[in-house]
Amino acid sequence: MRIDVVSLFPEFVAQCAGFGVVGRAVERGLLSIHGTNPRDFAEGNYRRVDDRPFGGGPGMVMLVDPLRRALASARASGDGPARVVYLSPQGARLDQAGVRRLSSLPRLVLLCGRYEGVDERLVRAEVDEEVSIGDYVLSGGELPAAVLIDAIARLQSGALNDAESAAQDSFEDGLLDCPHYTRPVEHEFGAVPDVLLSGDHARIARWRWMQALGRTADRRPDLFAGRTLSKTDIALLREYQEGAVA
Numbered sequence: 001m002r003i004d005v006v007s008l009f010p011e012f013v014a015q016c017a018g019f020g021v022v023g024r025a026v027e028r029g030l031l032s033i034h035g036t037n038p039r040d041f042a043e044g045n046y047r048r049v050d051d052r053p054f055g056g057g058p059g060m061v062m063l064v065d066p067l068r069r070a071l072a073s074a075r076a077s078g079d080g081p082a083r084v085v086y087l088s089p090q091g092a093r094l095d096q097a098g099v100r101r102l103s104s105l106p107r108l109v110l111l112c113g114r115y116e117g118v119d120e121r122l123v124r125a126e127v128d129e130e131v132s133i134g135d136y137v138l139s140g141g142e143l144p145a146a147v148l149i150d151a152i153a154r155l156q157s158g159a160l161n162d163a164e165s166a167a168q169d170s171f172e173d174g175l176l177d178c179p180h181y182t183r184p185v186e187h188e189f190g191a192v193p194d195v196l197l198s199g200d201h202a203r204i205a206r207w208r209w210m211q212a213l214g215r216t217a218d219r220r221p222d223l224f225a226g227r228t229l230s231k232t233d234i235a236l237l238r239e240y241q242e243g244a245v246a
């Protein structure tokens with residue numbers, strides 16, 4: 001998968017490609033990440049990429065044409081069509097299903113805004129979808145782009161080792177993750193649940209699923225919307241809520 005990032009700070013996003021799962025996906029040729037700077041496509045002595053907003057108000061707005069030319073250059077740098085995603089608080093909220101959908105595409109171009117935003121005419125003419133990573137305002141789209149790249153990289157086949165893919169699975173089913181423990185067994189902060197020391201894999205899997213259901217019910221009941229719980233799920237949830245000791 002090829003991802004082009006259009007950003008005034010392309011080196012920022014490139015840095016994220018150098019570590020961990022993303023870095024490994026790039027090393028393994030599962031993912032390539034390329035930066036394009038709209039300033040390289042700006043005209044005039046000052047190579048302007050922004051200007052004052054019509055209608056007044058604070059801040060600056062990114063100009064259409066440098067972005068348009070940068071997007072055209074990014075598209076032309078790879079093979080085949082590319083979906084253009086603009087990271088902004090006005091976008092559809094990103095979730096794992098959305099990450100799965102975007103990770104299945106051969107190419108993406110991520111548009112990272114700065115200042116007060118991008119001239120709406122560019123958004124309407126060039127952007128296929130706006131995506132938000134959450135209801136808060138950052139200084140630019142680069143961190144959201146890095147978040148999306150990380151989530152996409154994890155879904156590239158071959159990017160994760162067994163342990164990491166297990167962690168991925170725990171979120172893939174749309175529930176919150178179960179709690180995790182490691183050495184020591186006894187600690188002043190508490191002990192490891194006996195079930196995890198039992199060696200009984202079926203019992204451990206049952207406990208972990210119960211914990212995922214229970215924590216989701218406690219912390220993010222909204223994740224159950226549109227989901228039909230099986231009779232087993234309902235029984236496990238009741239067991240969790242009755243404070244069952246594993």
Ligand SMILES: Nc1nonc1C(=O)NCC1CCCCC1
Nearest residue numbers: 087088113117132133138140144
């Ligand atoms: N939240 C977000 N989710 O995705 N992007 C977000 C963001 O806060 N982006 C910064 C803004 C800053 C002004 C220009 C447009 C991007």
